[in-house]
Amino acid sequence: MNTLITGKNITLGYEDQIVARNIDFSVSEGDYLCILGDNGAGKSTLVKAILNLHEPLSGELKFSFDRSKIGYLPQRSQIQRDFPSSVYEVVLSGCVNSLKGRFFYSKEDKKRAYENMDKMDIKRLEKQPFALLSGGQQQRVLLARALCAAKKVLLLDEPVAGLDSHTSSELYKTIDDLNNDGMTIIMVTHDVHPAINSASTILHLGKAFFFGAKDDYFSSSVGKRYLEESGHHD
Numbered sequence: 001m002n003t004l005i006t007g008k009n010i011t012l013g014y015e016d017q018i019v020a021r022n023i024d025f026s027v028s029e030g031d032y033l034c035i036l037g038d039n040g041a042g043k044s045t046l047v048k049a050i051l052n053l054h055e056p057l058s059g060e061l062k063f064s065f066d067r068s069k070i071g072y073l074p075q076r077s078q079i080q081r082d083f084p085s086s087v088y089e090v091v092l093s094g095c096v097n098s099l100k101g102r103f104f105y106s107k108e109d110k111k112r113a114y115e116n117m118d119k120m121d122i123k124r125l126e127k128q129p130f131a132l133l134s135g136g137q138q139q140r141v142l143l144a145r146a147l148c149a150a151k152k153v154l155l156l157d158e159p160v161a162g163l164d165s166h167t168s169s170e171l172y173k174t175i176d177d178l179n180n181d182g183m184t185i186i187m188v189t190h191d192v193h194p195a196i197n198s199a200s201t202i203l204h205l206g207k208a209f210f211f212g213a214k215d216d217y218f219s220s221s222v223g224k225r226y227l228e229e230s231g232h233h234d
């Protein structure tokens with residue numbers, strides 16, 4: 001499989017504080033990578049490094065494609081919930097990278113926004129103010145927005161945080177469908193379910209480190225401890 005992202009011996013940190021070191025991982029086309037680990041282990045910092053918003057202190061991060069074409073769904077806490085915009089405007093704003101100096105969105109951008117609203121089943125909400133939607137609806141809108149940027153890779157930082165279990169399952173199903181259609185998924189999560197049910201590979205950051213296939217993770221001591229701590233029972 002075509003390798004899209006390779007991280008070699010990466011150390012992440014801020015000023016004089018090292019957050020995580022010796023991270024080795026790779027992402028291939030079609031993968032569903034779950035990034036797991038304790039609070040403060042450096043998961044969101046790695047996400048920022050992948051998005052070119054944060055420079056690793058050392059190590060090598062290589063991309064075999066244009067990384068500006070990664071679709072990103074930020075953590076809910078980082079998003080302004082009171083956007084005065086309509087659903088359509090929020091989704092269309094995902095096409096901002098394709099503007100390339102133009103002031104207005106093109107016909108293709110608008111078509112893409114409608115296609116992604118359709119895919120996320122939110123077309124009927126098109127004119128509604130984003131701020132008045134439920135948490136689950138807002139996540140679908142933001143996923144449609146991320147899809148406007150995503151050519152190959154979708155990067156999701158705790159996509160179901162704060163959602164009820166039914167809405168979470170629906171969102172996971174949608175993400176599975178996207179993956180089955182060929183979209184590569186990278187997901188930071190505290191939830192064990194997508195790691196068990198959907199992931200192909202796992203990157204575990206924290207006191208213990210693991211990168212590899214899901215089955216190897218869950219039979220490793222790091223994976224077994226994670227399952228135990230997350231209270232998961234077969």
Ligand SMILES: Nc1ncnc2c1ncn2[C@@H]1O[C@H](COP(=O)(O)OP(=O)(O)OP(=O)(O)O)[C@@H](O)[C@H]1O
Nearest residue numbers: 014015017019037038039040041042043044045046
């Ligand atoms: N902008 C910043 N400046 C300085 N330190 C930061 C900054 N952002 C994060 N940190 C610190 O880096 C460490 C790792 O944070 P990060 O958000 O990457 O962890 P995480 O694994 O995503 O945690 P969580 O699961 O709680 O979201 C934490 O100790 C945090 O306080």
